[in-house]
Amino acid sequence: MQHTGIATLDQLINLLTRLPGIGRKTAQRLAMFVLKSDPDYAQQLAQAVLNVKSEIHFCKRCFNIAEDDLCSICADPKRDVSKICVVEDIVDIMAIEEAHVYHGLYHVLGGAISPLAGTMPEDLHIRELIERVKSEAVKEILMALNPSTEGEATMIYISRLLKDSGVTLTRLASGVPFGSHLEYLDSATIGRAIDSRREL
Numbered sequence: 001m002q003h004t005g006i007a008t009l010d011q012l013i014n015l016l017t018r019l020p021g022i023g024r025k026t027a028q029r030l031a032m033f034v035l036k037s038d039p040d041y042a043q044q045l046a047q048a049v050l051n052v053k054s055e056i057h058f059c060k061r062c063f064n065i066a067e068d069d070l071c072s073i074c075a076d077p078k079r080d081v082s083k084i085c086v087v088e089d090i091v092d093i094m095a096i097e098e099a100h101v102y103h104g105l106y107h108v109l110g111g112a113i114s115p116l117a118g119t120m121p122e123d124l125h126i127r128e129l130i131e132r133v134k135s136e137a138v139k140e141i142l143m144a145l146n147p148s149t150e151g152e153a154t155m156i157y158i159s160r161l162l163k164d165s166g167v168t169l170t171r172l173a174s175g176v177p178f179g180s181h182l183e184y185l186d187s188a189t190i191g192r193a194i195d196s197r198r199e200l
């Protein structure tokens with residue numbers, strides 16, 4: 001690992017390297033860009049990073065990002081409260097919303113069960129989902145987990161827990177390639193997978 005020898009610059013490069021998808025070379029390029037940019041930009045960038053942490057938190061109901069107790073989807077009276085779409089991450093909500101075919105609520109698990117990566121059911125918001133099924137007027141749970149071994153395992157785990165709950169369990173239609181992530185699919189593909197979802 002190369003260092004610039006300037007402690008403040010190295011610190012910025014090291015912090016940028018921790019961002020997903022950012023290697024050392026890219027981190028150096030970004031750090032140099034900040035260094036050469038005008039002071040206003042650096043100020044705004046730093047403030048925007050702080051604001052994200054201080055002003056945005058997670059929805060109490062579905063764990064989507066929210067500026068208030070509830071996220072904009074949970075707070076929208078036009079959404080169909082009889083449906084909950086279960087996703088791994090917040091980015092999946094964004095991908096599904098872009099397809100404009102789903103009008104129910106969501107529930108963000110915060111990942112998928114993966115014993116290898118050390119993610120166990122209790123690390124995810126599964127308990128909260130079961131509570132919602134008991135306390136809300138839910139008729140359908142649409143599992144929109146990533147088509148992967150972990151996503152499948154998580155779906156099976158949740159469907160066992162909800163087997164006798166009386167709600168209809170559905171999953172995205174096949175046609176979503178195995179190993180792909182919802183966030184990288186185009187909205188037409190996601191839209192079709194939701195429209196032709198099938199019962200578990």
Ligand SMILES: [Zn+2]
Pocket residue numbers: 059060061062063064070071072073074075
């Ligand atoms: Zn919410």
